[in-house]
Amino acid sequence: MLIPNVTWLDLCLAGIGAYLVKQVFNKNPTSYPPGPRGWPLVGNIQAIPQIKPWLTIAEWGKKYGAISHVEVLGQHIIALNSVKSAMDMLDKKGTMYSDRPVMPMAGELVGWKHSLALLPHGDRFRQQRKNMHRIMGNRAALNVYHPVEEIETRRFLKRVFSNPEQLQAHVRHTAGAIILRISHGYEVKENNDPFIDLAERAVDQFSQCTAPGAFMVDIMPFLANVPEWFPGAGFKRLAREWSKTREDMVVTPYKFVKDQMAAGIAPTSFTSNLLKGRTLSAEEDDLVMWSAASLYAAGSDTTVSTIYSSFLAMTLFPDVQKKAQAEIDAVVGPDRLPSFADRDSLPYTEALVKEVFRWSVVIPTGVPHRVTEDDIYDGYHIPKGSLVIPNIWFMLNDPRTYGNPSQFNPERFLDNNGKDPELEPRTICFGFGRRICPGTLKSCSTNSLHLADASVWISTAMSLAVFDISKVVEKGVEITPEVDHTSGTISHPKPFKCSIKPRSTTAIALIQQDANY
Template sequence: MLTLTNVTWLDLCLAGVAVYLVKQMLNKNPAPYPPGPRGLPLIGNIQDMPHIRPWLTFAEWGKKYGPISHVEILGQHIIVLNSVKSAMDMLDKKGAVYSDRPVLPMCGELCGWKHVLALLPYGDRFRQYRKNIHRIMGNRAALDVYHPVEEIETRRFLKRVFSKPGELQDHVRHTAGAIILRISHGYEVKEKNDPFIDLADRAMDQFSRSTAHGAFMVDIMPFLAKVPEWFPGAGFKRLAREWNKTREEMAAIPYEFVKDQMAAGIAPKSFTSKLLEGQTLSVEEDHMVKWSAASLYLGGSDSTVSAIYSLFLAMTLFPHVQKKAQAEIDTVVGTDRLPSFTDRDSLPYIEALVKEVLRWNVVGPTAFPHRVTEDDIHDGYYIPKGSLVIPNAWFMLNDPQAFADPSQFNPERFLDNDGKDPEPEPRTICFGFGRRICPGLHLADASVWISTAMSLAVFDISKVVENGVEITPEVDPTSGTVSHPKPFKCFIKPRSAKAAALIQQDANY
């Protein structure tokens, strides 16, 4: 007699295959699927789906099969988009059909991240989250009130780098967390070992790991979510239980901090306090405010870390770009003060440099998949309901047809040069598409801009020399929902004695 204790993974896989076969027998498609690699009988393209740097494999599919390609894994259809036009036509123009999110068994269900904006299904709660965020920071002008916070925290960043340049990555992460926590919850972080920063870093790491393509078999065969923790091979469920606890603390602890501060009458203005002020909330409304704030942190912190760390990598590898940027700052701002947001319109090369940071080392190479809510025929191809649609932003921003010599870091591609039109605006691609575009994009853009302008005003960034040998960092981004440059060494020093004095000024100045 077959009991649960002697059911094997093979039995479970066979059950999944049986479901797949029944579906296949019942299907009669009105049009062909988009082209793609030929799958195997029963299991489809399970062996074709890449786990490491998937954007590179997707780009190869684009070259071979065209801008829209298709694979199928045990009945789950996956559509990969390798052109901006396809992404705009489907995800923007057909947003009512292409704006849902898939159910992610590991990240969304078992770890509980389904409450965050990035994973919410398209519907009323999704629209309310976005309305909350848009109301506070829906455009550049609305962010003016937060500029002093960003400038103060970036000044503190300069001090940290000046004091301990070898800990650059930690400083970038600390500062990104400090900015977003002050804006989202009015919380001013401690200089060292801040509990909110530590908690958020753990949650972000776990979120990234839980959403990695192909990392957990339960995402391919969702029925595995029902097996008990003690079942052989079900270690992912014990991991999910631990990660769920971190996720809940990351959202709840800062939220309760704001409530306590408001009750005491000492809460500074923040995203959360504005949504709570003068309100008596239902349980559902309270949930939405808490997770709107948590979504703001999740969407802004890790991506900003990746972009600013990429800036320092680019300046290490392309010193001529650094010199041009510094020359513009010196001419427009001078050397007696640091740049501020009031200088932004007067620094076109810095503006172009920030665009190139966002293009060159793409923060979200494949982003989160969209989910199709109705059958669709697009360009003669059948896109069935429930398909996952993955826009390959990495290729769109490295397409040699759109960007000349894309591996090179060249801000001038975004400037008018001898009557030649600038290359495409990367911010229309790197922040997502359609109704799923990142609602905090203006905040992320502002954070990268002020870090770029202030850092290049006072620091020279160059390659490290060890034992007489110059060390050239690798451009080797990590896989994950948010991609980061591989840790690297660089040499950072003040540009002059005057620059060192500017760095050491009171950060609250």
């Protein structure tokens, strides 16, 4: 009998050997897009960055052009560094470029494969999208949620006023409160809410396990079969722990809605609307549960990053803050807080929100698309099964599209002396083609609101109406925050210090007004 660890080692070596033999005898002479040179047989296995991959992909773009190619153990990866290439491929050829790759770590081992973000393009994907559209597929449907967003943002102002040092926690609490109220009809606790904590952990783990190049099992899927005790298989322990978090996040709030409905006390929500008056099969029930979980996951973290970034921008660019406050003061006045009814009358504040989305990119490389058949683009062969990664970060920081992109400048999105506004960033930052983020509408004008955009707008407008945001002064020295972001699929500004103070006694009175449903 063989020693168990030798048996697994033999299996691993055999898998690698079979792959290498296949590579030797299956050379494809077709011209792929240009890219960094790889090693014989194993390709560009050392070229895939684990930390902030969007920066490396941007360097490829500068060297090789808008579209570049790498290969890792037979897996072709196409990186896109221009809006044109992304729209030509992912939007215009959506039927061919809308699939998702099988992700052994995130999808299979951790269990996110049924989430809308990772679902392959097929019947289940279409049904989840249909569920989303049924509840929030037009402006009127989205407007129903405005009171929830306004009331929870008023509560956010109170929390920030009481304890400004905990800004990031307040942002996360409010984002969770809004999305949980919408998705599951759940009203969060003021402190230490279990569902908000669950969402924070689950989405952070999702971000880590879907990051390009983060886990070798995504490059060599046969590693998914090794036991947890095998040397180098620490990812199996992580997957087991993260799977439990993912399971709790999906199942627990769904059970909450069902229990509330059985008791006849469930408030209206995305989930209750999908369940009400229907007898569901087990498959339909699972689809509703995952539709709600996909909305819950998407809304609980991405909005946090953008709103936190807005405070960072106001700290660093006080002149922008003053212009927005002057506009809000002139349009809204001192006696009330801004509401969604004011949005069309606040063009500079609208431009400021656009600039937040552009300046601090939440999902820098998106989630990879998968090509379902061979294609030719710009004279290059795109083989079936290729992964396509849109470098959204570079597209929103491309100096050919956005002048002086490192500068926070809302006026780039306004008509200035006959000069056309720069490219609308919200047509890029939410993704491309049929994989655009759930709860969004591709046209992001003020007549086509989506949940994330609406939450960021109301938070920005209300916060600027009542707070002055500035740099912290410590021991007589002004502290300038560093602009740096975390790695992972979902990127956040790293924690920073800022001073948040009410603008006046009138502002304090507005903050302290009751905010109830």
